[in-house]
Structures are given as C-alpha cells and as structure tokens.
Amino acid sequence: MSVFAHHTHDFAANPDAALQAADAHFQKTGVRFTPLRRRVFEIILRAGKPIGAYDILERLRDHGKIAAPISVYRVLDFLIEQRFVHRLATINAYMACVTPEDPHAAQFLICQCCGSVTEISDPIIDKAIAEGAKTAHFQVSYPLVEIMGVCADCVREGKTPASGCAPDHDD
C-alpha cells in the first residue's frame, strides 16, 4: 500500500502500454503523433527515469536517425504541452507522466543520492498552493514542485547529500 495506489496505470513501468494509450489518445483527438514524436516518447518511457535532451538525441542517433538538438526540443515542447511528459527544471531532465490522461498537478521527489525521481500527485499540496496563490491574487498556470532530498531506499542505506551521498560516517 503506497501513496501511488490510486494510479490505475504506472506508464513509466510499462512503455508498451503507455505507447498504445498515447496512440489511442492522439487518434481520438486528431493531434498528430508523428513517428519522430512517438520515437522520442518511447525513448523517454524506456529510460525509466529522467533523461536529458541530449541523451534523447544520442539515442535517436543510435537508431540511425540524424537529428539536431532543436528537433528534440521541439518534440519535448509538444509532449509537455500534451501533458505526456514533465520537465524537471532543477535537473534539466524530462520524464514521462505517470497518468497523462488524468489532468493533475504533480510533485516530484528527487533523490540527490541515486538520481531517482518519484512523481506524486498530492491533492493537499496542490490545494495549499492554489490557496496561497489566490491569497496573493496570482493566477496559476503551472505549479512546479520539485522536492530535493533522499529517497527511502537511500535513507535506509544511510546515505546523505552532505556526504556526497555515500553512506554517512560519524567520524
């Protein structure tokens, strides 16, 4: 039992299902899901963790595709706009949204030790931000929450960010 239990699919863990869902979605909406866009989305999905724009570029090239950075960024803009991909500003990386069909504000738990990122969707955080912004008469378009720290696994191993994320010695 976890906080993520309400997610019906974890697309990040199931690239094929996510791709099929995307195919269906774009078929339905009429928005063009071109081979390049599909390929980039697939690369992000299969990465299984946040991936940089230039890493995506490299993997495109591995598959014989000659591409320039701008091509990748254009596709990323598209996928972000379509809410299939999130951008992580603090680490300049991109990851697949776990529940693209369900519009939601997301929060990200970024482990400074192992680099893993967990997407959560906590309505309490979301509501708190909405209220805070409303008090300041600020009209929110996109609330970005990136929580830096140490994930449960790394905490268990005694790692800390201060020690460069090696197990902490008390010397």
Next chain:
Amino acid sequence: MSVFAHHTHDFAANPDAALQAADAHFQKTGVRFTPLRRRVFEIILRAGKPIGAYDILERLRDHGKIAAPISVYRVLDFLIEQRFVHRLATINAYMACVTPEDPHAAQFLICQCCGSVTEISDPIIDKAIAEGAKTAHFQVSYPLVEIMGVCADCVREGKTPASGCAPDHDD
C-alpha cells in the same frame, strides 16, 4: 494588508538595509563576507528582481572588475548556502531572500508576463509538502516551489501567457 505583512523587513526593496544586516550577520558568525561577495550581493539586491549570473558578471565589469563566470557562480553558491540568495531553477535566475535571518521554506510566484517574482513563505504549503514527503518516506533537504502564472497586476491588465502576455483579445 497582504500575505507578506508578517515580513519585518523587505530587504529586496531596501538594499542598503539588507547590506548592513548582512554585514552584521557575517560579523557575528565570523563567516567571511569578502568585497567580491558583498559586491555581488549588492548587485542582486539592487536589481530588484531576479537576475541571471551573466548579468551579474556584466555589472561587475561595469564597475571595473574583471571577472570570469566561475567567480560569479562561486559567490552565488556561497550566498545561497548562507541563505541570502535564492536560485530560481525555472528561469535560471537569482534573487535576494526577503528574510535571510529567518530560516524558512520559500515559494515563488513567477509572472510569465512581466517577469516579476514574488517570494512568499506559506507555512500551509510547507507543511503539506513535508507531510506528502513523509508519506513517501522521503527525507526532504530542500523543497522547491516555483509557481508559474500571471501576477495580480498583469491579470488586471488582461494579460495571459497564452497570448504571449499581451492583453488578451477575444477574437
């Protein structure tokens, strides 16, 4: 009456007072507030809004100081560690903390139209994030909240991010 009313000083609006407070703080703690560090902090304060590292560099040079980017970044790291400056990851810019003496989690309201940034410190948001992270057994070191949207002033002028932040036409 605003949400910021509890701030005893708004240092961003009063560079001289902020500099004096910084002098006193570093005098007291024994941490070295060198001329370069003081100069960079002053530049950030006088900017009155978020400023990029290379803009800081340029202003250093305006004052006859020859400096390389790395010098600025080193000072920024120092000022951030000392909690006198915040880094805004979404816009790659730096701004003075409004209440450096009072350790707090901050949230930022970033206007996509006029570029203004307002720092708030909403304990409800902070608590919600702390709780959410706790549920995921995640040990927080730094919660980053950058809320993109349109500030009160720009909303009043009918601006929207969709329209490239020009007043919105209903055509």
Next chain:
DNA sequence: GTAAGGTCGCTACACTATAACAAAATCGCC
C-alpha cells in the same frame, strides 16, 4: 492540383555552468 499550415532538417549561435590548476589573500600558530 494547389494553397496554407504544420512539421522537420539544417546550420549556426546564445546562454548557463563547471573543470583544473595557479596565484593571492587570510587565518592560526609559534
């Protein structure tokens, strides 16, 4: 078929940040 709009390729470039090593300033100690 043709015009219009969207997508992609291509070249070049701007912006953001760091590495590695040397020189200089500062601090603690005698």
Next chain:
DNA sequence: GGCGATTTTGTTATAGTGTAGCGACCTTAC
C-alpha cells in the same frame, strides 16, 4: 613578524543546455 595551512580568487578552457532563422517537405482542406 614569519610560516604553514586553509580559503578565496584569478585564469583559461570547456562542458552542458537551449534557440534563431530559414528552407524543404509533408499533410490537409478546398
């Protein structure tokens, strides 16, 4: 004051991230 250790800054070079501008191509609508 002199000396070594530490911290800060300078210097040069380079890595990493993101865009501009323009033309070709492809798709769609008429």
